[in-house]
Amino acid sequence: MNSRFVLPIAILLAALMPWTALAGGKTPGFNPQRNAYFGDLHVHTGWSWDAAIFAVRTGPEDAYRFAEGQPIDFVGGGKIRLKHGKMDFYAVTDHAEYLGILHRAQDPKDAMARIPLTQQLVGPDKSKWIQAFRKVADGYLRNAPLPELSHPQVVRSAWKEMIAIADRHYKPGEFTTFVGYEWTSTPAAQNLHRNVIFRGSRTPGAPFTAFDSDRPEDLWNWLDGLRAKGMEAMAIPHNPNMSNGLMFPLVTSAGKPVDAAWAEQRMRNEPIVEMTQVKGTSETHPALSPTDEWADFEIFAQTFVGMASEEMRKEMGTPLASEPRGSYVRDAYKRGLELQDQKGFNPYKFGMIGSTDTHNSASCMEEDNYFSKLGIATDTPQKRLAKPPPGGGVDFGKWSASGLAAVWAEENTREAIYDALRRKECFATTGTRIRVRFFAGYDFPKDLNKHRDMLKEAYKTGVPMGGDLIAHPKGKAPRFLVWATRDPTSAPLQRIQIIKGWMENGEAKEKVFDVVGSDGLKPDPVTYRIPDNGATVDLKTGKWSEDKGAAELSAVWTDPEFDPGQRAFYYVRVLEDPTLRWSTYDANKLGIPPRADLPKTIQERAYTSPIWYSPRKERG
């Protein structure tokens, strides 16, 4: 064929691609190299008991309208709406326990309003509110449902309605909704919460609640049972930081050492973890990662003891401070390496996402559009910035405007996004739409990041984030492709880092490598640190320096300390230049100085799911 015709024909074919894709039953925008989609998989509405108590009246219908960019009612009066773009996907995940009951009790004509306890909680007479709230909270912490609030048929009908609302708002190709709920297990005020997300709308008649059992193993059994009946769902743990070491344990709920069957069942049902949200970020803790200069970031290391009554606190004996070990994802990844090397199984090979955990039906991850998450408890800048009284209460100032769940999926449908979560081709951000690609392979050219079709090559000859890399027969070191772009509505990028965990002499270690920096700044060959680019932000206006930082950063990286015999994991952390933290925006609104004990600025970041490297021999 005459070469003159090759290009035009190729272009013609390419131009026809979207239509041929449509003909194959795919939605517009379908991309075999996958698109980034952003969403929130942790959203409470007034149908959650605690949201109702904090006077939230909006429901799932409002939540989905909000996600699609429309304004909805705010508990403090007025309207709220997303400022920096609508969501690609969204899941309403109201608490299954007491689902819908207190929402109905807000209507004086409903039977639920005739129960005295519901009126103490959501009625206008607030004189017994604290006692009533403590009563419900204590019941929760004891895992003893209150008979006054236990109405299974109300829960079932609310659940049915939630599914119908999610189905109604689902627009394949444009906006994906997921059916979901939160399993709210809080033994002795330690957080074991999971969100359950269904792949489709084939669901059981009622959710499995923490009152049915507060042990994760029982939840997994239930999910396994559903799967056998063709109902696919996963559980997503959140706030491991508040679990007091229980989220990533070395023993089961029954106190036995974890084993291969336990690990397998956990991984089958919990492929990902929500590791950044309003109640803090659970990547790592300064006490666990003393050499990581970015570890002290949006830390909220507390149990739920603060919400219990005095009597209940004594009964439980749980401390307010949550133990870091077993409570952060990096530590869990390291535990996983150790278990794999020592016992031959790894229960902690999960991917990462963020979400918000809003209780206002509305995601609150935008620093300059933050309304926090807890109804009338946090509806004004004054309340959000107030310090709690000594010895009790929650410091809402330490809460974060975070985060987002992001996936690499072929199209915006339930199936494509769910499957991306399952294969862990997903990443977390602290609220901005940083996009990040991460691949590993043995045959990547050194300049792969400069190739026009680098994605096609990377998918063909490597593995994406969330994947496994098996040792090369000759012990060759892998090459990693990283590529990140900024959020056009936030500051440019400062640096890309790769966080490595590996086994050495029977012990898991960790290290942070700076891989590529903005403004031509290069990593130091010894410390692996890239110097600060000097970007600044105006504390009054929030304006950041556009002349510093990068719109995109990319690199092909080789681990300078690679040892083919050592089991390892690698994940990417992308850092933006500093922007104002929500608390500074709020202080500016009030015309007061920012609280001295809170950071004034924040470096928004993205975290990819890891790639795991396995050496050839079982033991490294």
Add this chain to the structure above:
Amino acid sequence: MRRLISSVLREPLVQLIVLGALLFGLNAWLGGPAGNARPVIQVYASDVDRFRELFGLRWGRPPTGMELRGLVNQYVREEILYREAVALGLDQDDTIVRRRLAQKMEFVSQGVDSGEEPSEEELARFFERNAARYREPARVTFTHIYFSRDRRGAAADRDAKSALTALMDRPEPPLRAPQLGDPFMLQYDYAQRSEQEIADLFGSDFAAAVMGLSTGSWQGPVASSYGLHLVRVSEHLPARQPTLKEVRKTVLADFEEARRKEKIEAFYARLRKRYRVVVDEKALEEAPSSAVAEVRQ
């Protein structure tokens, strides 16, 4: 109004107040508690049914005879204490009682006609009056070629311009040509996006510029938050007014919300007319007390 009165009268609390007042009057007329006709507390079959229902909701089984008797006694006790409290005027000056009653009154006003679908005519009128709210923004379909400033530095601008010249020189410029530029993290082709949607993806300057490009030819370079782009717009869809049929669901929900609010306001306005309100205007104009000023800080 008759429906309103009847729905007010159906409220148990209103019934109780009316009944209480009647009994109180009757009692006074008969010469007080010393008289031979003591006030009556009647527990009707409907009350007993309600006790049963509530018990069932709470415990998931019907009450036993003894439990039902207990509920009746509890009700009678509450009733007696309630009546005596009203007789002593304990309901006066009680913020909680006042607020609760005011709230119930608003609910009563909402309850009137609830559940009635508006007529097509009503809905159409509402839709016309609020047309601006449903207007769909202008949309544009485009493809682009990306030139990264992070990759090419100062050469990006020159490279983009020479690529544009090369494209224009072709007798039939291609409809899309992403391979002429750098790899791009987002998509190369966007169908029918609004200016706001493009701004969320590329930054607002780029969005405004693309909305202004004519169709059918390669143009640029246009700067975005990422770098430079050559853009080819293939379709402009002007802003349009959808028909009622297309957005009926949203309009219906908005209509119902508006009607609910109107009803409360109209109801209040009717009640308001029955009162003459006297406000100490002078007190309103006085400087705020120091306590208020402090709170403001």
